[in-house]
Structures are given as C-alpha cells and as structure tokens.
Amino acid sequence: MGSELEILREYLARRNMRYTPEREAIVREIFARHDHFSVDDLYLGLRKKRRRISRASIYRTLPLLLNAGLVGQVFQEGGQTLYEHTYGHEHHCHLRCQECGQVVEFAEPALMEVEARLAKELGYRVDGHKLEVSGTCPNCQSKGR
Amino acid sequence: MGSELEILREYLARRNMRYTPEREAIVREIFARHDHFSVDDLYLGLRKKRRRISRASIYRTLPLLLNAGLVGQVFQEGGQTLYEHTYGHEHHCHLRCQECGQVVEFAEPALMEVEARLAKELGYRVDGHKLEVSGTCPNCQSKGR
DNA sequence: CTCGATGCAAACTATTTGCAGGCAC
DNA sequence: GTGCCTGCAAATAGTTTGCATCGAG
DSSP states (O other): OOOOHHHHHHHHHTTOOOOOHHHHHHHHHHOOOSSOOOHHHHHHHHTTTTTOOOOHHHHHHHHHHHHTEEEEEEEEEETTEEEEEOOTSOOEEEEETTTTTOOOEEOOOOHHHHHHHHHHOOOEEEEEEEEEEEEEOHHHHOOOO | OHHHHHHHHHHHHTOOOOOOHHHHHHHHHHHHHSSSOOOOHHHHHHHHHTTOHHHHHHHHHHHHHHHHEEEEEEEEEEEEEEEOOOOTSSEEEEEEEEEOOOOEOOOOTTHHHHHHHHHHHOOOOOEEEEEEEEEOHHHHHHHOO
C-alpha cells in the first residue's frame, strides 16, 4: 500500500516538480475511492475530509497522474469526464447500459493480441486501449418495451 | 446513394417529427465528408455551400442522427466532440497517435465475439462498441527519443 | 391552421488561465 | 532564496435553452 505515492514521488522528482501536500492528498483521495469519479467528486470528497483543495489544482494535477499511469480516463457522462485509478488493477473494459447508466467492468485478454497485431502491422508503439461497449442491461430490457 | 436520407425520413416520420430542409442539409453534408468532424466543421462546411444553418440546429439534430444509427461519436479532441457517419460503412476501430493526433482506422472482427459473449453472460442486449487504441506512430517514434 | 423546428442571443457548465502570494527544495 | 504551486477569480469554449417567428404536414 502507498506505492501509488511512491510512483507519484518518482514521477515528480524525475521532472524536478514538487511533491506537495495537495498532490499527495489528491492521489490519496483517488485511491481511497472505488468508483468512477469526476473532478467534482474528488473536490467534494476532499472537502468532506477537511482538505480544501481548489478545483484548479485538481484540474492541474490530473494530467500528471494520467501521464504517470496512475489514473485513466474512462468516459464522459453528463458533460463531465470520468476517471478511475488504474495502478494496481487488472486492465478492464466497460460495458454501459444506455438506459440507466450502469457500468459493468469486464476483462478482455484478447485485446492484447489486437494491440500486438497493430504494433506489428502498422509500426505503432501501442500504449493502451479503451473499449467501451454499450447496450441495455437486463433490468432495463424488461422495463422498456 | 441517398438512402441515408431515406433513413432520416423514416426515422422522423415514425416519431411525427418533421423532415426539414435543415435536417436534410445536415445529413447531406455529413455524408459528403469523409473524415471525423466536429459541430463546427459541419457548420462551416454548410456555410461554404451557402447554407446558413445555425449551430443550435446542428446541436439539436445530431442526437437524432446518433439515435437513427446514421452517425457515431468517435472521441474528443481539443475539447470538441468528433463524429463520423457510420451508415453504409464497415464497423471499424480507431488507433490514435498521441503525439501528432493521426488516426488510423482498422477492422476488428473479433469484437463481435466479445459482444456476443457479453450478451450471453450478462444478459445485456449489446448495441455496439467503441475501441480506441492509443500509441505512437512510426513517424513520431523516430522523431521523439 | 397547428405545433414542432429554426435562429438568435443569452445562459450554463466544465475546464483553463493570469496573477499575487506561499512553500518545497 | 528561487521558482514551481496554489487559490482565487476571471476568461474560455463547447453545448444547451428560452423565446419569437417560421413553415411542414
């Protein structure tokens, strides 16, 4: 535990950036959560813990965390960008119900092969992928027509 | 050719919505393009053809076209949402270079099986998927370290 | 005719940015 | 001490919406 803070520290050190209490608190908050979160979720979550960190700092910190591989962008919902922590988690994809917005995560190992194939065929260095499947959950199917 | 207009007409008729010159022009413009476009691209494209259609109408029309299956959302770039026409095209996925933004499209038939599996396992009715792979193109690899 | 659609401009809202102090190093 | 960071508030920019008018059915 806490190795996300190590990664943060190294990431910052390597670029002569500062390890501030704000950045640490943001990472702590992110890894304390187990859901998809928006900037506002983070802001309010921190606030509830008496940490007054401005939205601006969160907006400025998130790109660093994306870049450091600690956090990933999931998708957009209601105009907001949703994120999730990725470090220490199996890579997974998202299946989303269009009616109720429910999100199910699932593993898809076959995509590694796709990546490898693309790298070979097109000469790309592939860093990652994002698969979002959309449909209707069983529950909404029975409700809807 | 022109069957996208047919689809539009049917879609609107089925819901007692009106087949307006604006909606027709928007669809024509979309299918005349062969790229990923933003609302602004559409607006300016129409304008160049002397069709003065307000952005508001475009914003109001796009959800209909998404819903009718004529258009798909591709991803966000520079804060704007990018779309593409999907009707009449093989389904494909996107490989995107993080450095230069270049986008390569590729087919991935294996994803059909993934959809089928999910539908079976989770009871979802699956409507579609979006796979975005990110990496670095050969060109940018040689430039960057 | 009637009501849904359009254009305009104002409203919203997520995100970005300039600036004056603050603090990690 | 120096320069990167922070918070604040103002600025941006994409998208949405209210309203008067227009026109498809």
